[in-house]
Amino acid sequence: MPKPSSSPNTSQTTDITTLDAWKNLSAHAKKMHGKHLKTIFVKDNERFTRLSVRLPSILADFSKNRVTEETISLLTTLADARNLGAQISAMFSGAKINNTEDRAVLHTALRAPENARVTVDGQDVILDVHTALKRMEKCADDIRSGAWRGHTGKEITDIVNIGIGGSVMGPQLATQALAGYAHMRIRTHYISNVEASEMHRLLKDLSPDTTLFIIASKSFTTVETMQNATIARDKLVRHFGGDATAVSKHFVALAANTDAVKAFGIPSKNMFPLWGWVGGRYSVWSAIGLSTMISIGPKHFREFLAGAHEMDMHFKTAPLNKNIPALMGLIGLWYRNFLDFPAYTVVPYHSGLARLPAWLQQADMESNGKHITSEGTPVTVATGPCVFGEPGTDSQHTYFQWLHQGTDIVPVDFIAAIKTPYGNKQQQSMLLANCLAQSEALMNGQDNTQEPYRHFEGNRPSTTILLDELTPHNLGMLLAAYEHRVFVQGAIWGINSFDQFGVELGKALAKTIQTELTDKINGMHDASTSGLIHHITNTRG
């Protein structure tokens, strides 16, 4: 049994469906079922003003959601009944809210200023964070300036980050999003999958003399990462005629497992630390972000952290009904639990944010895909939704038909940057017009009784998030907002959003099956799995 939650939320032991706040929302949902957003807007000129939140460089418009101010008020009452405020404080202060793993959850400390104070088990976390940051900055500066040279004395031109899950999603997203800030000489690549063609294609084109491999793995035991890292290391050592000293010029480790890094052959001066209280999917702000820092430079990486910190402060201090991450979380919960929408989609109108949906899939679905509460009892309501997405306008030509006229209702998060250094004004206006047009069409629909296939019922909700520009600071704000969205829902459902035991069973079975495939052993499996194993071994010969 998991340890009881150390959060101060005593009401978490109560079945959420028995709370008055829950019952009131259920009753309210019945009233809301018949209401069309179009009509709500016609009756209320001030709706956009009241239901949007403007921070200095980001605007979140919640007004196209199927909520009224009464809905928001009932949702904040539920949040209060589940002690959301106390749970937020517990997370920020370093309480061990990841109770199954007995860990604090402190990605917020990774972006806190140097004069902040947070301790875990008597250790000054902020001091550790800033000491690591300064070491990362020295490394990034040396690589960027050319002071860091490869084994044959050449400057580094290519960074290859080998890692999977949280050890690739965040940095890959951030590096792509901030490609406009990239160092001219340095190209950054990401390898995650153990599927061989990805690695093969990349390594064939890169020169080992000028390549730096970053092995990003908190545990430093993840099989895909270790497999790919070993292939890269062996290839490099072979290239240098078996001289293993080359590893110290071409390999860096980002990990919490010092012994495993040492055993792999990476010297401790090339290792940048992580701590138990950094969850993999919340780790882009830590050493895991090194590839991004090298690409965009330490100054811009600091701006990225500062943006996230600004969102942290907003989340911590703004009233729930004017709080961007809280409203994202509460409205999402309303859809999941009271209007029975099983999914949401995030559509960034920016190619640089192409990896945002994948990053969010891990952040949300690995965090809140849970069926047991923090107290170890089955949950009584639906938890984390399915998350998916693709950039616009491309996605308008793929799955948007389904959003407009399909039989399921899927709320949308539209994200766009108003200003761009690229293209011309007309291109950018076209992009923004498409973004706004989609949310308008989803909401208002279009009547056509003559040609029912042209009828759009509308009433399909969305949130629009507008960044002034896609800068490091604003990207930090955006990602932190989504992290807190996930937290809000998990806290109210009373689940532990910070463990991921659901990924372990498949990993263990894969080990067994791998041995069987390699050694052609017959294991004990169901008829389907055995049949597939036989088919593979026979086909391979």
Ligand code: F6P
């Ligand atoms: O399999 C899931 C997971 O544990 C993620 O939570 C994590 O981000 C990923 O694997 C990679 O883990 P590591 O950084 O330890 O290699």
